[in-house]
Amino acid sequence: MNKELYEYVLRMGDDSLILGQRLGEWCGHGPILEEDIALTNIALDVLGQARILMDYAGKLTNKKEDEVAFLREERDYKNVLLVEQPNGDFAQTILRQFFFDAFRLPFFKELQNSKDETLSGLALKAVKETTYHLQHSSNWVIRLGDGTDESHQRLETALEDLWMFTGEFFYADEVDTKLVNEGIAVDVNKIKPIWDAKVSEVFAQAKLQIPENDWMQKGGRQGRHTEHLGFILSEMQYMQRAYPGCEW
Amino acid sequence: MVSMNFSKQDIFDLLEEVKDPEIPVLSVVDLGVVRDVNIGEKLEVIITPTYTGCPAMKVIEDDIRSKLLEHNIENVEVKTVLSPAWTTDWISENGLKKLKEFGIAPPAKTTVDKSSLTGIQKEVECPYCHSKNTEMKSQFGSTACKALYQCNDCKEPFDHFKCI
Numbered sequence: 001m002n003k004e005l006y007e008y009v010l011r012m013g014d015d016s017l018i019l020g021q022r023l024g025e026w027c028g029h030g031p032i033l034e035e036d037i038a039l040t041n042i043a044l045d046v047l048g049q050a051r052i053l054m055d056y057a058g059k060l061t062n063k064k065e066d067e068v069a070f071l072r073e074e075r076d077y078k079n080v081l082l083v084e085q086p087n088g089d090f091a092q093t094i095l096r097q098f099f100f101d102a103f104r105l106p107f108f109k110e111l112q113n114s115k116d117e118t119l120s121g122l123a124l125k126a127v128k129e130t131t132y133h134l135q136h137s138s139n140w141v142i143r144l145g146d147g148t149d150e151s152h153q154r155l156e157t158a159l160e161d162l163w164m165f166t167g168e169f170f171y172a173d174e175v176d177t178k179l180v181n182e183g184i185a186v187d188v189n190k191i192k193p194i195w196d197a198k199v200s201e202v203f204a205q206a207k208l209q210i211p212e213n214d215w216m217q218k219g220g221r222q223g224r225h226t227e228h229l230g231f232i233l234s235e236m237q238y239m240q241r242a243y244p245g246c247e248w
Numbered sequence: 249m250v251s252m253n254f255s256k257q258d259i260f261d262l263l264e265e266v267k268d269p270e271i272p273v274l275s276v277v278d279l280g281v282v283r284d285v286n287i288g289e290k291l292e293v294i295i296t297p298t299y300t301g302c303p304a305m306k307v308i309e310d311d312i313r314s315k316l317l318e319h320n321i322e323n324v325e326v327k328t329v330l331s332p333a334w335t336t337d338w339i340s341e342n343g344l345k346k347l348k349e350f351g352i353a354p355p356a357k358t359t360v361d362k363s364s365l366t367g368i369q370k371e372v373e374c375p376y377c378h379s380k381n382t383e384m385k386s387q388f389g390s391t392a393c394k395a396l397y398q399c400n401d402c403k404e405p406f407d408h409f410k411c412i
Contacts, residue, residue, distance in 0.1 A: 034386035034396065041388035048301025049308050052330070121331035128333070128412040129392075136387050 145206025282339025
């Protein structure tokens with residue numbers, strides 16, 4: 001088995017899976033009906049990506065998709081810390097989504113050229129979906145930032161909370177290096193300037209300042225998580241733990 | 249084995265009767281979800297999802313199996329492929345017509361929806377009164393593949409099949 005590939009697929013898959021779980025929490029709680037539908041639609045898209053990646057990770061290790069998704073311990077989840085942060089208010093959810101989408105779109109664009117056919121196939125589809133997600137989250141960041149005093153203030157608060165989790169997208173270790181050399185993985189150093197440009201462009205319209213603090217929290221890619229992940233997993237894994245092997 | 253008695257065209261004709269569970273006027277063939285059929289030792293039906301998270305895929309797979317079973321074709325494998333990616337261009341001419349009759353504004357031809365890049369709203373014709381004076385209410389509609397629009401003339405809300 002290609003250990004690095006498994007690790008890489010998990011990182012990507014867990015980003016999608018955990019964000020999907022978080023967005024799913026909005027179901028029935030959206031601030032307006034259209035947003036309720038939008039957030040759960042986006043949840044569905046990222047869960048679709050997660051399923052393909054969990055299935056692939058399973059094939060690499062002779063496990064079933066559900067086993068990979070639901071029966072790992074907390075330390076074995078490799079998602080970035082950003083996606084496990086609580087939904088908070090709508091501003092918090094939207095800003096988290098914007099940071100994520102602004103990374104994922106250029107990331108998937110690059111991944112389309114991967115030599116790994118499962119990954120390039122997934123990227124081809126995901127680019128189209130993520131284009132819609134980014135458009136949606138960008139529009140909302142602008143509306144909230146350039147909206148009322150309250151909406152602006154809430155977005156500022158969200159920015160203070162989330163900014164330190166945005167550096168982790170661009171963290172690369174030996175897993176990345178090896179797979180980039182093999183033509184499988186995306187070189188995140190190429191994605192960073194694209195992400196920076198998008199954030200600057202949207203922040204300018206949203207009347208937000210990019211924080212000067214550049215200290216970034218890392219750990220998710222190594223399985224060191226914030227306290228929130230445990231709570232997510234206890235809910236997400238409940239069915240498979242209580243009824244092992246259960247299927248819909 | 250039984251499938252030997254059927255030609256590829258026969259199978260496609262049978263699958264023409266399998267409808268999309270979310271848009272029951274469209275067959276899975278019209279929609280372009282059925283990509284190919286291979287007749288060999290067993291019958292292989294190759295399908296592709298419209299959206300990666302499309303929850304209808306499992307139902308479509310089951311419906312294909314039961315439709316074929318009605319004609320005593322038992323040895324069936326339904327295979328899902330992702331590449332080449334499905335785009336709205338895969339919907340047949342007939343499918344586009346049926347969508348409109350059903351009250352869903354069909355996607356424009358040619359895949360790349362420039363509005364998603366430029367942010368400029370595109371022109372979508374109201375499927376009821378054909379007015380072009382329509383407005384997008386939400387990027388995300390009743391299913392992953394649709395957006396919600398409203399006509400400013402006849403005031404009817406309607407779904408638009410997103411162009412991807």
